[in-house]
Amino acid sequence: MTQNTAPRPLRADAQRNIDSLLDAAKSVFATSGVDAPAKEIADLAGVGVGTLYRHFPKRADLVKAVFQHEVDATADAAPLLAEQHDPVMALEKWLHRYTEFLVTKRGLASALHSGDPAFDALPSYFLGRLGPALGSLLDAAVEAGEIRAVASPKDLLYAVSKLSLPMGDEEPEHGRRMLDLLVDGLQHGADKTGC
Amino acid sequence: MTQNTAPRPLRADAQRNIDSLLDAAKSVFATSGVDAPAKEIADLAGVGVGTLYRHFPKRADLVKAVFQHEVDATADAAPLLAEQHDPVMALEKWLHRYTEFLVTKRGLASALHSGDPAFDALPSYFLGRLGPALGSLLDAAVEAGEIRAVASPKDLLYAVSKLSLPMGDEEPEHGRRMLDLLVDGLQHGADKTGC
DNA sequence: TATAGTTCTGGAAGAGCGTTCCGCTTAGTT
DNA sequence: AACTAAGCGGAACGCTCTTCCAGAACTATA
Numbered sequence: 001m002t003q004n005t006a007p008r009p010l011r012a013d014a015q016r017n018i019d020s021l022l023d024a025a026k027s028v029f030a031t032s033g034v035d036a037p038a039k040e041i042a043d044l045a046g047v048g049v050g051t052l053y054r055h056f057p058k059r060a061d062l063v064k065a066v067f068q069h070e071v072d073a074t075a076d077a078a079p080l081l082a083e084q085h086d087p088v089m090a091l092e093k094w095l096h097r098y099t100e101f102l103v104t105k106r107g108l109a110s111a112l113h114s115g116d117p118a119f120d121a122l123p124s125y126f127l128g129r130l131g132p133a134l135g136s137l138l139d140a141a142v143e144a145g146e147i148r149a150v151a152s153p154k155d156l157l158y159a160v161s162k163l164s165l166p167m168g169d170e171e172p173e174h175g176r177r178m179l180d181l182l183v184d185g186l187q188h189g190a191d192k193t194g195c
Numbered sequence: 196m197t198q199n200t201a202p203r204p205l206r207a208d209a210q211r212n213i214d215s216l217l218d219a220a221k222s223v224f225a226t227s228g229v230d231a232p233a234k235e236i237a238d239l240a241g242v243g244v245g246t247l248y249r250h251f252p253k254r255a256d257l258v259k260a261v262f263q264h265e266v267d268a269t270a271d272a273a274p275l276l277a278e279q280h281d282p283v284m285a286l287e288k289w290l291h292r293y294t295e296f297l298v299t300k301r302g303l304a305s306a307l308h309s310g311d312p313a314f315d316a317l318p319s320y321f322l323g324r325l326g327p328a329l330g331s332l333l334d335a336a337v338e339a340g341e342i343r344a345v346a347s348p349k350d351l352l353y354a355v356s357k358l359s360l361p362m363g364d365e366e367p368e369h370g371r372r373m374l375d376l377l378v379d380g381l382q383h384g385a386d387k388t389g390c
Numbered sequence: 391t392a393t394a395g396t397t398c399t400g401g402a403a404g405a406g407c408g409t410t411c412c413g414c415t416t417a418g419t420t
Numbered sequence: 421a422a423c424t425a426a427g428c429g430g431a432a433c434g435c436t437c438t439t440c441c442a443g444a445a446c447t448a449t450a
Contacts, residue, residue: 010426011416011417011418011426011427012417012418013416013417013426013427013428014417014426014427014428017427017428037406037407037408038407038408038409039407039408042429047428047429048428048429048430049408049409049429049430050409050410050411050427050428050429050430051427051428051429053408053409053410054427054428057409059408110305110306110308110309111305113304113305113308114305205397206396206397206398206445206446206447207446207447208397208398208399208445208446209397209398209399209446212398212399232435232436232437233436233437233438234436234437237400242399242400243399243400243401244400244401244437244438245398245399245400245401245438245439245440245441246398246399246400248437248438248439249398249399252438
């Protein structure tokens, strides 16, 4: 989905500029919101505005690309963490990575839900990438006998998002502590949940 | 909250212009979204842009005012319907009125959740006005023995919003039918709810 | 009703941003 | 090295936001 399958292989400098633009857009979106001036993004990327418009004709194209880029980066972190840490630690680290993603993408969330049909496919992209990523970490931890089985990766993604997002208003530490609590719960948790 | 208590009573033509602007903004927001050009709104209201900016210096001020205006209109419809119809019919008509509000305000919703602190007070304004309005209709219908008691006005407001909003994507009729079903349920519904 | 004192209005003006367009640059090819 | 075409930059145009103030409109007072 992020790479198109057309016969045109894309020139090397063009690909470099696209990467710069995505990096720049990520920063600028975080700083000035999704409605930041196009020139600000182009300047930070070290390209002209024409180049920005060549690769991302509409604002939604850029927002979508940044979002997918971040989803990919977060998903790709899972296998890396898995081979560098024991299962529970990998899971814990990845969930913290995920909350970072949630916080930095909060500005994008309102744009995503704005009704623009260009964004319709993003929620399923989100689940399609992050679900399996988290799933593999969970499976590894369950198989190692270090945590109890949990309903589904999707539920956990959802729960963690609810847990950490509203905290952004207050102190960021709070969300982090709540998440640690939840991971503890996975390890030593009670055998029954409420109704 | 909508009227300030200052000693200055506001000149008659100014009040007239404010009303025109609110009407115009309501239409334009529905047609072109909350980011519609200021001139479009001013023209439709038959005033200059200067007048728009005098009364609503920031875009958020206008959005907030339109929202509150619509909430007020929806809440004020309750007592009127109550004296024109029997309790169940009044309830049904008001809920349909409420779904209209939800649909037309869908464009505003994303702006409302955009994180602008100017909008922080709106959710509680929404509940504070619509909760009692619906509450009085429910009480009347319950006392008349025509429907069974329901958890709380707030829950019903929430449920109806969930029921009718996602339907906007498909056919508007669907949400309407779902709502009718719910009202039927209130009247003849089962004695027990699930877990 | 006439007058004085305010408030309020309209739209021109200045600044800034989005988007397009096309001559020039540079990667890839022979 | 020379050629070809993809890709680049940024000037230019048009649209929008926002400010500002001379004058119109309203209200209070006599």
